[in-house]
Amino acid sequence: MSRARALAASLPEELHLLPYVAAYEWRKATAFRAGFVLNALLRGVPRPVVMTLVYLAMFRSTGAAEIRGYTFVDLVHFLVWTAAIQKCIPDWRSLDLAEQIFDGYVTKYLVMPVSYFTLLWGRFLQFTAVQLLAAAAFWCAGALVLHSWWPQPVSAVALAQAATLLALGTGCYLLTYFILNCLAFWLDVVWSLLNMFMFVAAFMSGMLVPVALMPRAVRGVLEVTFPYWTVNAPVELLLGRLGPADFRFGLAVLATSFVALHGLAFVTWRRGLRRYAGVGT
Amino acid sequence: MSANAFVQHLRIAGQYARIGVIRKSQFRVEFWSQVVMDCCWYASHVAVFEVLYAHVDDIAGWNREQFRVLLGFLFVSDAFMMVWLGQMWRFWRDLKDGKLDSFRVRPGATLFLYGFQQFSVEGCVNMAVAMTYLAYGIGRACEHVTLGLVLVTLIAVAVSWWVRTILVTFYGLVDLWLLGSDAGQFVNEAIHAVADRPADVFGARVRTFLLYILPVGALTQVPAGMVLGRYTPLGAVVAVGWLGMLGVGMFAAWNRGFRRYESAMG
Amino acid sequence: MSIHPSILECRSVGKVYSAQVRGAGTLGILRGFVRRQVREHVALANIDLAVAPGEIVGLIGANGAGKTTLVKCLTGIIPASSGRCELFGHDAFALTRADKRRLSLVMGQRSQLWWDIPAIDSFRLLREIYQVDAARFERRVREQAERLDVTDRLQVQLRQLSLGERMKMEIIGAFLHDPEVVFLDEPTIGLDLLSQETIRTFLREVNRERRTTVILTSHDMADIEETCDRLVILEAGRILFDGDLVGLRRRFVGRRAVEVHLEANSRPWSAELDGELERFGAVLVREAPRALTFEVDAEHCQPFIQHLFDLFQVRDLAVERQPLENLIREIFRTGELVEAS
Numbered sequence: 001m002s003r004a005r006a007l008a009a010s011l012p013e014e015l016h017l018l019p020y021v022a023a024y025e026w027r028k029a030t031a032f033r034a035g036f037v038l039n040a041l042l043r044g045v046p047r048p049v050v051m052t053l054v055y056l057a058m059f060r061s062t063g064a065a066e067i068r069g070y071t072f073v074d075l076v077h078f079l080v081w082t083a084a085i086q087k088c089i090p091d092w093r094s095l096d097l098a099e100q101i102f103d104g105y106v107t108k109y110l111v112m113p114v115s116y117f118t119l120l121w122g123r124f125l126q127f128t129a130v131q132l133l134a135a136a137a138f139w140c141a142g143a144l145v146l147h148s149w150w151p152q153p154v155s156a157v158a159l160a161q162a163a164t165l166l167a168l169g170t171g172c173y174l175l176t177y178f179i180l181n182c183l184a185f186w187l188d189v190v191w192s193l194l195n196m197f198m199f200v201a202a203f204m205s206g207m208l209v210p211v212a213l214m215p216r217a218v219r220g221v222l223e224v225t226f227p228y229w230t231v232n233a234p235v236e237l238l239l240g241r242l243g244p245a246d247f248r249f250g251l252a253v254l255a256t257s258f259v260a261l262h263g264l265a266f267v268t269w270r271r272g273l274r275r276y277a278g279v280g281t
Numbered sequence: 282m283s284a285n286a287f288v289q290h291l292r293i294a295g296q297y298a299r300i301g302v303i304r305k306s307q308f309r310v311e312f313w314s315q316v317v318m319d320c321c322w323y324a325s326h327v328a329v330f331e332v333l334y335a336h337v338d339d340i341a342g343w344n345r346e347q348f349r350v351l352l353g354f355l356f357v358s359d360a361f362m363m364v365w366l367g368q369m370w371r372f373w374r375d376l377k378d379g380k381l382d383s384f385r386v387r388p389g390a391t392l393f394l395y396g397f398q399q400f401s402v403e404g405c406v407n408m409a410v411a412m413t414y415l416a417y418g419i420g421r422a423c424e425h426v427t428l429g430l431v432l433v434t435l436i437a438v439a440v441s442w443w444v445r446t447i448l449v450t451f452y453g454l455v456d457l458w459l460l461g462s463d464a465g466q467f468v469n470e471a472i473h474a475v476a477d478r479p480a481d482v483f484g485a486r487v488r489t490f491l492l493y494i495l496p497v498g499a500l501t502q503v504p505a506g507m508v509l510g511r512y513t514p515l516g517a518v519v520a521v522g523w524l525g526m527l528g529v530g531m532f533a534a535w536n537r538g539f540r541r542y543e544s545a546m547g
Numbered sequence: 548m549s550i551h552p553s554i555l556e557c558r559s560v561g562k563v564y565s566a567q568v569r570g571a572g573t574l575g576i577l578r579g580f581v582r583r584q585v586r587e588h589v590a591l592a593n594i595d596l597a598v599a600p601g602e603i604v605g606l607i608g609a610n611g612a613g614k615t616t617l618v619k620c621l622t623g624i625i626p627a628s629s630g631r632c633e634l635f636g637h638d639a640f641a642l643t644r645a646d647k648r649r650l651s652l653v654m655g656q657r658s659q660l661w662w663d664i665p666a667i668d669s670f671r672l673l674r675e676i677y678q679v680d681a682a683r684f685e686r687r688v689r690e691q692a693e694r695l696d697v698t699d700r701l702q703v704q705l706r707q708l709s710l711g712e713r714m715k716m717e718i719i720g721a722f723l724h725d726p727e728v729v730f731l732d733e734p735t736i737g738l739d740l741l742s743q744e745t746i747r748t749f750l751r752e753v754n755r756e757r758r759t760t761v762i763l764t765s766h767d768m769a770d771i772e773e774t775c776d777r778l779v780i781l782e783a784g785r786i787l788f789d790g791d792l793v794g795l796r797r798r799f800v801g802r803r804a805v806e807v808h809l810e811a812n813s814r815p816w817s818a819e820l821d822g823e824l825e826r827f828g829a830v831l832v833r834e835a836p837r838a839l840t841f842e843v844d845a846e847h848c849q850p851f852i853q854h855l856f857d858l859f860q861v862r863d864l865a866v867e868r869q870p871l872e873n874l875i876r877e878i879f880r881t882g883e884l885v886e887a888s
Contacts, residue, residue, distance in 0.1 A: 030580050034459040038467040046474035053482040057341040058333065067336045189311040192318040199318070203325045209332050286644070289678060296672040304663045307704075383659040385624045387676050388647035394676070540640075543564065544625050 014118040018125060026126050040134045044086035047207075048079035055079075068213050074239065077151035078210050080142060081235040084135040086207055088166055089230065090174045091198065094127055095120075097181035098190045106276060116269065124174050128167075154240035161247040162234035168254040169230025173201070175261035182265070185272030206232030212241075226257040290393055294365075294400075301400030315403040319363060320410060323356055326477055327414075341481040346422040348479070351505040353415030355477050358441035358500050360411040362449065363404030369396050369449045373456045373466060379544040392450065392535055419508060430508065433517075437504030440521055444500045447528045448472055450535050451495070457538035476500045492520075499524055553597040554728055554760050555621055555639075560630035562591040562616050562784075590616040592784045594630070600727070601758035603750070605775035607765060607875065612781040614764040618730050621762070622652050634728065648677055651726035653717050655733035660705050666716040667701040670723060677724035684723065691719045694749055711742030718746060722753060728760040735770055747773045768872045780878060788878055795874055803848045804832070804873055805841045805855070806865045813837075813860035823858060827851040832873055837862075842873065 030036045055075045058067070065071060070078070100106050109116050143150045153159040180197060184190045202208050205227035211219055222228040229250040236242040305312050330352065334345040343351065362369075372395075375381060384395045415434075423430060452468040480488045480498025491498035503524070507517050568584045591613045598604055606614050619625045620632045623639040632639035635646050642650075653659070660669040667688070674684045692698040695715040700708055705716065714734060721729055731750075735743040751774060753759050765771060771778060771792075778795060780788040788795070809815075816831070816839055824831065829843040829851055843851050848866065855861060 032459075033580065033583065035467075036580075042467060043470065046471040050474045050478055050482070054333070054340060054478055057482045058337045061339040061341075062337045187310050187314075188308045189314065192311070192314040196314070196318040196321045199321045199325045203328055208325065208329045213336065214332050215335075289675065292675045293672065296675045300661055300664055300668055300672060303665075303668055304661075307663065380657075382619065382624045382654065382657070383652065386622050386647060386650060386652045388644040388678075389676055540626055542625060544619050 010115070014115055017114055017118055018122050020122075023126075024122070026130065040087075040130055041137065044083050045138070048083040051079055052076055070210065070212065073149070075210070076149070077239060078235055080139075080151050081238050082207055082231060084139050085166060085231050085234060087135040087138065088128060088131045089170050090124070090127055090177060094123070094174070095177050095181055097178065098184035098194075101181070101184040101272075101276065110273070110276075117266075120174070120178060124171070128170060151238070153238045158237045158240065161244075162237045165229055165234045165237070165247070165250050165254060168251070168258055169226055169234075172226040172254060172257045172261055173230065175258070175265045176201075178265050179261065179268050182268040182272045185268075185275045201227040204228060205230060206235070210235075212236075224253060226254055229254050290389065293389060293394070294397060297398055298400045302402055305402040312403045315363070315401065316406045319360070319404075319407040322359070323410065323414065326352055326355070341479050343479045343481065346418070347505070347509055349418030350415065350422050350508055351479060351501045352477070353411065353418040354437065354441045354501045354504045356411035357408070357415055357438055358445040360404055360408035361442040361445050363401050363407055365397050365400060365404070366446070366449050367401050367404070368399035369453060372396075372453050376456055376542070381542060382544055385539075385542070390532075391539065392453070392532060396449065396453075422509060434508050436521070437507045440507070440524065441500055441504045443528055444496050444503070444524060447496060447524070447531050448500065450528075450531045454531070454535050454538050457535070457541050472497050472500075493523060493527075496524060496527060552599070553633075554600045554635065555596075555598045555762075556631075556633045557594045557596040557617075557621070557627075558631045558633075560591055560594040560596075560617075560620060560627045560632055561589070562613070562620060562625070563628045564588045564590055589784050591620070591627070594784075594786060596779065596786065596789065598760060598762065600760055601754065602777055603754050603761040603763065603775045604777045604779060605763050605765065605771035606779050606781065607768075607771060608781035608787075609879075611783075613784040614781055615732055616784075617781070618652075618732050618762065618764060622650065622730055623647075648724060649727045651721040651724070651729045653714075653721045653729070653731045653734050655714065655731070655736040658705065658713060658717065660713075660716055660720055662706050663704060665702045665704055666708075666719070669705070669716075670701075670720055673720050673723055679724050687723050687725070688719065691722060691749075694752070695719065695745055711738045714738060714742065714746065718749065722759075725757065726759065728762070730762045732764050733766065734763070735765060735767055743767070743769070750774050768875070772871050780875060782879065792871070795871075801845050802842055802868075803845050804867045805829075805843060805848065805852060806867070807839045807841070807855055807859065807861055808863040809837045809839070810860035810862045811837070813862075814858070820858065823854065827854070832876065840873075 052075075055072055059072045066074075097106075109119065139150075143152075153162070176197060177194065180190055180193050183193060187193075204222050204225055206222075211222055211228060211232045214222070222232075233242060233246065233250050237247060330345075330348055333340065334348065338344060340348065368375075375395075381391070381395055384391050387394050415438075419430070419434060420426065452466075452472070455468050475491060475497045480491045480502045483491060483498075488498065492503060493499065496503075499520075503512075503520055506512050507520075512520060564587070565585045566588050567579070568586045570579050570584065594613075594617065596617075606617065608614050616625075620627045621634060621639055623632075623634065623642045626640040634642060635649060637643070637646055660666055661672075670684070670688055673679075674681075679687070688701070689698070692701055695718065697712055697715045697719075700712050700716075705713060708716065718731075718734065721731075735746055738746070747770060750761055750763070754761055761774070763770060763774060775792065777791050778788065779786060815836075816834055824841070827843055827847040827850065829841045829847070831839060832842050833840040841851070841855075852864065852866070855864070
């Protein structure tokens, strides 16, 4: 109880620090301009470009007008939205905590009068703010160049619903990466676990291929997981293929996942610190 | 490279392998997690294209059976990367941290001494999985498995490894030129996005570029094409010879690019 | 001037690094992203240096003086921005593999052996890289491990060794192929006195037995005094002094360092006592709460000491010929460029 009270008391201070942490992270992220431009702006674009050509080849091959209710244009729109959304999702390189644990650098955070979670959410804030801008720039550039081909949100409500799901979903991604990074307290290596999650999540989220094209049983499973509601579902909301009832269900799935992951992250961090030796290479 | 230098580098590779085995015998979790990680990667690729082929019979002139051969070469070349070239994933960071100093003063090819130092035993397991998938794909795609086909397959595997080395050198080169930019990671993403689909989905000019200039498509389509009889013998020899020269040129460019290495200021 | 041909040579070598400078405030960050401000940092300027085979040269200077950059230019890790660096008569940045077999580099702050495996396994790899034959390899490892007193640690993972043991392993690795030139960048940093002494002795012996040329950078004057014949002092990328240690001492041979430890009830040092020093031509070089160090000409030493007893309650007193550390401090203080001796 007293710990909860202490946490509540320090909250204003932590919130005050948040923008400073975000500014610090921005400086780090933009230290190498070419890398920033390539990774922030162009990241996630090559795959949709290539997949567009793959879908084109598929439609040419079958001669059909649509595949499981998707026309070629629908699939291209799906890819465009996926590319924009993917920019906002943290990847395993967004967090270098595991390396800091291995190298003993976490010590510096432990002696700071600020919770590590403030630093974590500061980084998230910076990442999301920049990536949202990058996603918006990507969408605007496409809309200017390919006006009639470029997808528009079906409605402002759908856009708001998609943004809500995306915000919660990206938080879930970050927490999952955080938990996996924390396993460095126990394991000698975690990068393979992070990659493993990335591969599996990419498939589950519909980033690689729309979930609607997958077999019905697979779809049923994916619809109760947060990757699906972070990418595929917001895209389908923007395309007008999902409605308010789906949004409410997705919101529940994501909120539950977020709370559960946050709790798990907190426990993993606390337990891990007990094992932390503070030394490394 | 003289015969003596070649043998020396083979012996060094042998020592790297020995060190890799010693290291990995100490870290069992790392061993298994990397095996599972790569299997997840294979599974996600297979799943995507099984989903796509559930709706069509043919993508850009590649049917499901032929596509498995293409994927098989992707996995085999990726496993080669895991076995020998894992250190190159960290190249951008080591470059920034000035960790190439010691390789620079050693009497050997810097790219080889640095890039091949992280031999991965688990990569060998993944190589076995990848080879099995490739053999399965070839078995399904080709009616008769002859000695000639086996020989061509072995050459094609060597080609996919060679092209992988060229591409890894290329994104190391990008990092060297855009020093500390982390740009190599993006190039890697772009390379993978292109390599795991047939280059035939692109228009003729782009396809030629991707097969023979920046040979991303050659990672899979050239070796798969050799095995599936899409090349005449002469065409295959010319393609392989060209890719060989391209690699030599890329390594030379890498050595020149090294002039930009600043180590860490000190 | 050396009668031997130089094994390494720098002619008007300069090295310039570019460093990005960020503007102040949020606007500065954004402006810096669009239009980078780059400041050039001169790490080396107009360095002329020639080292003969078999010399042990100590390279000293403050942090950022350019010691490590000079070593990196000389070993061909980085190219010089101007001038020419030559090693074995060839451009240092374009050394052949045969040339590289003749040199070695040890970096005190960065391990070159493999972290997760025993040192002996790293040595086996180095054996292949440097093409050392098996019998010679075994003999060298055994001899050097005995000299450095780490024979029983060869089979232990590097990560499980102490800092001193690790550095000794680095040195064994560096000398395995019997190099003609060895560059050691702060090899004794962070080591205990015993390990430092062992390493210095080892370097002296190897130099004597094999005429190995050694270029040693260090912040520890004991390394330089006990190991080197010749000293090069760098400051802000320039050579401030290049000459032999004997010559340097000779410049200050007539000076003595007088260290006085004061009783608790003694008067402390104060500026008004400056006049007392002038009478003897003495200079206060170091002041601590209860200890003072003066420099004075040898001929005035005795009366000066007597006067010190009049001025202070002296608990202890020591007179030494000028220690190297003071000489170097003097060179830095005057900023005087000293002719090579």
